[in-house]
Amino acid sequence: MATKVKLIADGVITPDQITLTTASTGTNTTAPATTAFVQQEISALVDSSPEALNTLNELAAALGDDENFSTTVTDSIATKLPLAGGALTGNLSIGDSSSRSFALYIENAGSAGAGQLMLVDSDNDTLQREIRTDAGVLSFDYWDSSNRTNHLTILANGKVGIGEASPDTILHIKKNQSSANSTLKLENSAGGNNSSFSIDWQLASSGTSAQIKADRTNSPGAGDTDLIFSTSTTGTALVEAMRIDSSGNVGIGDSSPSAKLEVRGSSNSTYLIAGGDDSLNGRALTFTSSASANFNGAEHTINAPSSQGVIALSTYSTERMRIDSSGDVLIGQTSQTGYAFAQKLVVGDGDANDGITIQSGSTHQGNLAFNHSDGTTAHGRISYQHNSNYMQFFTDNTEKMRIENGGSVGIWTNSGKTDAQASLDIAANVGVSLRFSSTYNYGPNRDWQINTNNYGSTNWGGWSLEQSTSQQGTPSVARIGVHANGNVGINMGGDASSGLTSINPATALHVGGDITVGSADAVGTSGTASIRFQNDNERSRITSNYDSGGGGRLGFWTDSTGGTLLQRMYINNEGRKVTNNVNEYYERIFLVNNTSYTFDIDVKSIGASGQILEVFAGYTHYSTSYGAVLKQVWSQRSTAQSDVQLISSIVNHSTGNAGAWSFSYVDADTVRLTKSAGTYGGSGWGYILIRSPD
Amino acid sequence: MINLIFKASDGSFHMATSNVNKFYNDNDDFIVKYVEDFDSEYTYSVVDDEVVKGDLIVISDDDAAEIQAAITSTSHHTPRLLAYPSIGEQLDLLYHDIENGTLDNTGEFYTAIKAIKDSNPKAS
Numbered sequence A: 001m002a003t004k005v006k007l008i009a010d011g012v013i014t015p016d017q018i019t020l021t022t023a024s025t026g027t028n029t030t031a032p033a034t035t036a037f038v039q040q041e042i043s044a045l046v047d048s049s050p051e052a053l054n055t056l057n058e059l060a061a062a063l064g065d066d067e068n069f070s071t072t073v074t075d076s077i078a079t080k081l082p083l084a085g086g087a088l089t090g091n092l093s094i095g096d097s098s099s100r101s102f103a104l105y106i107e108n109a110g111s112a113g114a115g116q117l118m119l120v121d122s123d124n125d126t127l128q129r130e131i132r133t134d135a136g137v138l139s140f141d142y143w144d145s146s147n148r149t150n151h152l153t154i155l156a157n158g159k160v161g162i163g164e165a166s167p168d169t170i171l172h173i174k175k176n177q178s179s180a181n182s183t184l185k186l187e188n189s190a191g192g193n194n195s196s197f198s199i200d201w202q203l204a205s206s207g208t209s210a211q212i213k214a215d216r217t218n219s220p221g222a223g224d225t226d227l228i229f230s231t232s233t234t235g236t237a238l239v240e241a242m243r244i245d246s247s248g249n250v251g252i253g254d255s256s257p258s259a260k261l262e263v264r265g266s267s268n269s270t271y272l273i274a275g276g277d278d279s280l281n282g283r284a285l286t287f288t289s290s291a292s293a294n295f296n297g298a299e300h301t302i303n304a305p306s307s308q309g310v311i312a313l314s315t316y317s318t319e320r321m322r323i324d325s326s327g328d329v330l331i332g333q334t335s336q337t338g339y340a341f342a343q344k345l346v347v348g349d350g351d352a353n354d355g356i357t358i359q360s361g362s363t364h365q366g367n368l369a370f371n372h373s374d375g376t377t378a379h380g381r382i383s384y385q386h387n388s389n390y391m392q393f394f395t396d397n398t399e400k401m402r403i404e405n406g407g408s409v410g411i412w413t414n415s416g417k418t419d420a421q422a423s424l425d426i427a428a429n430v431g432v433s434l435r436f437s438s439t440y441n442y443g444p445n446r447d448w449q450i451n452t453n454n455y456g457s458t459n460w461g462g463w464s465l466e467q468s469t470s471q472q473g474t475p476s477v478a479r480i481g482v483h484a485n486g487n488v489g490i491n492m493g494g495d496a497s498s499g500l501t502s503i504n505p506a507t508a509l510h511v512g513g514d515i516t517v518g519s520a521d522a523v524g525t526s527g528t529a530s531i532r533f534q535n536d537n538e539r540s541r542i543t544s545n546y547d548s549g550g551g552g553r554l555g556f557w558t559d560s561t562g563g564t565l566l567q568r569m570y571i572n573n574e575g576r577k578v579t580n581n582v583n584e585y586y587e588r589i590f591l592v593n594n595t596s597y598t599f600d601i602d603v604k605s606i607g608a609s610g611q612i613l614e615v616f617a618g619y620t621h622y623s624t625s626y627g628a629v630l631k632q633v634w635s636q637r638s639t640a641q642s643d644v645q646l647i648s649s650i651v652n653h654s655t656g657n658a659g660a661w662s663f664s665y666v667d668a669d670t671v672r673l674t675k676s677a678g679t680y681g682g683s684g685w686g687y688i689l690i691r692s693p694d
Numbered sequence B: 001m002i003n004l005i006f007k008a009s010d011g012s013f014h015m016a017t018s019n020v021n022k023f024y025n026d027n028d029d030f031i032v033k034y035v036e037d038f039d040s041e042y043t044y045s046v047v048d049d050e051v052v053k054g055d056l057i058v059i060s061d062d063d064a065a066e067i068q069a070a071i072t073s074t075s076h077h078t079p080r081l082l083a084y085p086s087i088g089e090q091l092d093l094l095y096h097d098i099e100n101g102t103l104d105n106t107g108e109f110y111t112a113i114k115a116i117k118d119s120n121p122k123a124s
Helices: A035-046 A057-064 A069-080 B061-073 B077-083 B085-098 B108-119
Strands: A093-094 A104-106 A117-119 A124-134 A137-143 A148-154 A159-161 A169-172 A197-200 A210-216 A226-231 A238-245 A248-252 A261-263 A284-290 A299-303 A311-315 A320-324 A329-331 A345-346 A366-369 A382-386 A390-395 A400-403 A410-411 A424-428 A432-436 A447-453 A463-467 A478-484 A487-491 A509-511 A528-534 A538-546 A552-559 A563-573 A576-579 A584-591 A597-602 A613-622 A626-636 A644-654 A661-665 A670-675 A683-693 B002-008 B013-017 B030-035 B042-047 B050-056
Touching: A104 A117, A248 A329, A299 A320, A424 A432, A538 A563, A584 A597, A597 A683, A613 A661, A613 A670, A626 A661, A626 A670, A644 A661, A644 B077, B013 B042, B077 B108
Parallel strands: A093 A104, A159 A169, A248 A261, A329 A345, A410 A424, A487 A509
Antiparallel strands: A117 A124, A124 A137, A137 A148, A148 A159, A197 A210, A210 A226, A226 A238, A238 A248, A284 A299, A299 A311, A311 A320, A320 A329, A366 A382, A382 A390, A390 A400, A400 A410, A432 A447, A447 A463, A463 A478, A478 A487, A528 A538, A538 A552, A552 A563, A563 A576, A576 A584, A584 A683, A584 B013, A597 A670, A613 A626, A613 A683, A626 A644, A661 A670, B002 B013, B002 B030, B042 B050
């Protein structure tokens, strides 16, 4: 389109009289601007500004009609923290319009909710950390864009929880990980040799009441660190109570523990108290071993079951010893089964071989002493002397018995003797006794006692075997006594009170009763019981044998010049005596004078056929001149005529009507002697003697 | 120690003996007892099979006088008996008296016997 220009001279030209081409936006020439251009430029200037800011006035108003707005704004901006960061010199309040005196005040802008501060890793905005406060609880949480995990919480009451949103202590650390990662670590980055790090407790107005301190001692090697536990009795002065040194040794009361656990104290006090709450198996201390393959992992424990009041020591998980609530010590068993008066120490389980060994030096002694409350005196004692190998037994603090190394036993009663000089050496200062008792309730049972050297006895130096008169009574009747001179008395009477006084054997053997030699078992019908008499050799003997046909035969022997014992005399089972080969029948008789008597003589047993028999018979009244005598000689004829023939009647005499002896035959072997009755009464002794060479 | 023999019929004492003669063995008429002690001056009997020691034996004066008289009247027997020669010797004296024709009170036999009797007279 062609442009038309109309000039108007001094007149007024109205806008609508002029039509110009409207220049394009941004045209900056001297050509007149059309209103449209103007409008165009204004519109461009306004550029769709809000209605309220599309005029300079409105804009000026918006700028506060501040002609120095730029300065004002610049100055004002200069008071603000740049986006690029900088130092905020005043308090910052977020979510709250009130002026806060806090350097940073964050409040949930809503009507309710927690004040939150979210920290986001710009490299991974899904890993967020939130610091928030709600209902007085300050928590430090982890956000993984959808879930919150609490890591640190400070309750309104000041309790701090780490990993625990509801801490119930001042500091509550909760770990919810199965790993062995450290939970709490205290580091002194400036730590070096001899540096330390401690946790202190102050329970007083000042000072330190208790402390746990890690102390880098550098001993014995560089970097070695001990953990020291200290307490205070005054609230201020710390005293080391326990230490775990760099090697793991624990010292309680000892700052240089030399063992895994060393407990020391400076005074006589309790150093270690351990306990358990299991009523039956409360385990106080457990020791494990790993050195031995057999016992690897075995538990050795000291248990203290609370309901039992005992301390039990176990090895390899088996109880070996316990001290019960009464203080009794049991080894090898768990319940007291010992003798009621010796139960302080019971050894053995009752079903196997058990024992106690006292091991001493080779030149020293092992002792088992019995004492009471009066001090250190061992009133009773069993002692073994290793240098000489003998065992001693003491009562009343004096040795009473000893077993020598060779087995000799000495039993001494206040004798002062200290050496057993025989297999059994019993000694006493005054009188030695050895008693044998039987308590079996059988009436004839008696106690026996051997007494020697009875004090006050005239037989001092001898001994006696005495018997009680009742069951379990005191022996008081001497049965055998040996005098100091060696004479032996048997059943001579006497009692304990007189000792050997009344036992005074007159000969080497003095028997107060009968003597029996031989027995059915030892001799019988085929043997010989004898009593022998010896001078330089055996010179005499009395023997007893079973005689043919029954009964006994008593023989008397003496030796010949050559020393051979020969039987000189015997008395057979019919009472006949054979002396020096003279066969003899002898009978001593006591007769009543006015009575007749008959005596049958078995002549064949006295003399064989053809032998001579001498016959004597006599009787006297108690008056010496009043009696009857007979002296005859008989012969035995041949066997075929085996009766007896009277050869000679040398004397057949009677005085004073004492009766008379007479001779008659009974049968072929028997002769009868009779004495007729005398006239008067009275009586007297007599005899019959018939003898023949054997 | 001695054996006492009693009569079974009445238990009275019969005798004492050191050796019971075979006549009394198993003899129902007698009872044999063995005792430790026997005193001949006392009486003994058996009562209910037990030996009973009785009273001391006392000889009455009359019995003593009678016994003494008997003793006196025979007191010459024993000394004469002991003094007489043996029977053989007496027979030899008689032989000589017969041979010598002196078998009277002058002979050897009579003279020897008479001398003994005279030396031991009978008590009056």
